Amino acid sequence: xxxxxxxALFISFATLGLTHRANAIPVxxxxxxxxxxxxxxxxxxxxAGQTFLSTESGTVLDVSxxxxxxxxxxxxxxxxxxxxxxxxGSILDSVTVLNPILSDTPALxxxxxxxxxxxxxxxxxxxxxxxxxxxxxxxxxxxxxxADGQAFRSSDSGASWTPFNDTADSDYGFRVRVDSVASVxxxxxxxxxxTLALGVLGLIRRK
Numbered sequence: 403x404x405x406x407x408x409x410a411l412f413i414s415f416a417t418l419g420l421t422h423r424a425n426a427i428p429v430x431x432x433x434x435x436x437x438x439x440x441x442x443x444x445x446x447x448x449x450a451g452q453t454f455l456s457t458e459s460g461t462v463l464d465v466s467x468x469x470x471x472x473x474x475x476x477x478x479x480x481x482x483x484x485x486x487x488x489x490x491g492s493i494l495d496s497v498t499v500l501n502p503i504l505s506d507t508p509a510l511x512x513x514x515x516x517x518x519x520x521x522x523x524x525x526x527x528x529x530x531x532x533x534x535x536x537x538x539x540x541x542x543x544x545x546x547x548x549a550d551g552q553a554f555r556s557s558d559s560g561a562s563w564t565p566f567n568d569t570a571d572s573d574y575g576f577r578v579r580v581d582s583v584a585s586v587x588x589x590x591x592x593x594x595x596x597t598l599a600l601g602v603l604g605l606i607r608r609k
Contacts, residue, residue: 430457431456431578438542438543440541440542440544442566445537450553452553452574458582465515465576467576468508469509471504475501475504477535478513480530480531480532482495482496490529490556508541512577522580542572542575545567545571552565
């Protein structure tokens with residue numbers, strides 16, 4: 403009887419830990435709610451980049467950009483990159499959406515990142531990178547008011563980057579959400595309880 407009870411507790415604790423992680427609430431790691439008074443057309447070798455400071459640690463769930471279509475694009479690619487001296491650097495990973503449906507007016511376009519495994523660290527600066535084949539205008543505020551990053555543009559497929567505005571910081575509208583460790587109950591407690599349950603089960607078996 404006691405052995406069955408301890409085993410049931412063990413299974414419950416394990417299931418509880420997995421369930422909490424599976425149902426973790428998305429947390430915004432960084433965002434800028436731009437009015438979008440200006441646009442930058444991405445296509446072919448023209449890329450857009452927005453640096454940002456992550457305020458949360460966790461695995462990226464989705465990335466959104468403020469954009470509109472001028473011509474229906476064949477694809478759009480959104481990536482996350484490291485930064486070097488405040489400038490977009492090496493790509494961590496990216497997601498490509500074929501035949502995306504974008505609004506004709508500026509609106510957030512969200513790409514699911516659950517198929518890739520990118521972990522952000524709070525207090526670290528990253529960059530959102532946007533590219534497409536044709537017809538995508540990424541909207542920004544020029545100047546902008548996001549204090550922890552700025553808008554960049556590239557004309558050579560991301561090999562080099564220049565600030566969108568050389569005299570004042572500009573910012574694309576964007577949002578990055580993560581499955582934050584802050585939204586997951588303390589896994590250490592669950593592991594401790596599981597360990598205790600196993601110990602009790604071991605004592606019962608020895609008896």
